[in-house]
Amino acid sequence: MKINRKICKAGLKNNPNKPLRGIEYVTIHTTGNTAKDANAKMHADYQFGGSGTREASWHYTVDADEIWQSFEDTSACWHAGDGNGNGNFESIAIEICDNDKAGFALACGNAAELAAELLLRYELDISRVKQHFAWSGKDCPRELRSGVWGVTWAEFLEEVKNNMAKDKPSEWAKEAWEWGVSKGIIADDNPKLNITKEQAITMLYKSRQ
Numbered sequence: 001m002k003i004n005r006k007i008c009k010a011g012l013k014n015n016p017n018k019p020l021r022g023i024e025y026v027t028i029h030t031t032g033n034t035a036k037d038a039n040a041k042m043h044a045d046y047q048f049g050g051s052g053t054r055e056a057s058w059h060y061t062v063d064a065d066e067i068w069q070s071f072e073d074t075s076a077c078w079h080a081g082d083g084n085g086n087g088n089f090e091s092i093a094i095e096i097c098d099n100d101k102a103g104f105a106l107a108c109g110n111a112a113e114l115a116a117e118l119l120l121r122y123e124l125d126i127s128r129v130k131q132h133f134a135w136s137g138k139d140c141p142r143e144l145r146s147g148v149w150g151v152t153w154a155e156f157l158e159e160v161k162n163n164m165a166k167d168k169p170s171e172w173a174k175e176a177w178e179w180g181v182s183k184g185i186i187a188d189d190n191p192k193l194n195i196t197k198e199q200a201i202t203m204l205y206k207s208r209q
């Protein structure tokens with residue numbers, strides 16, 4: 001899906017102005033801002049303006065309609081409450097807007113799509129999706145942790161996995177992939193996941209017939 005960009009400038013107080021040590025995790029938050037107009041674009045504008053000089057920043061904000069990116073994936077942001085820890089310095093942060101209870105499930109769906117895209121891009125598995133809670137013990141993403149707005153954390157992770165499975169094979173692999181599917185050698189899902197030795201030998205074995 002489309003990612004709108006409004007990348008924050010260096011030097012502002014909300015910007016650590018440092019690169020991530022590595023891209024190892026995706027951290028999920030909810031904004032905790034229930035004002036009606038507190039959608040993804042508003043948060044993008046807020047960060048672009050320096051987050052009101054707070055040391056608060058994150059990479060993506062997602063609502064029911066849009067995704068806005070505020071920092072490059074390779075930049076550190078202040079979102080995890082763990083200082084120089086792995087949350088702030090090894091993870092990409094996604095904030096899900098909770099300004100619209102009726103649209104919350106849609107916003108979570110968009111966030112799941114984005115999380116899946118990031119996991120695939122950086123070759124991470126589903127275990128690398130973390131709650132803000134995991135880094136600092138804060139009750140965030142609050143509505144997902146309690147399930148009080150109709151989407152549970154387990155359902156969110158399931159949706160991320162579904163989106164990863166929907167991924168299409170690369171152009172260079174397409175012909176071989178379609179051949180494998182048509183011969184019943186591989187299932188038509190998860191083209192970018194690693195396979196085990198037993199899966200590899202089974203595929204070879206099936207291809208003999």
Ligand SMILES: [Zn+2]
Binds near residue numbers: 028132
């Ligand atoms: Zn949070």
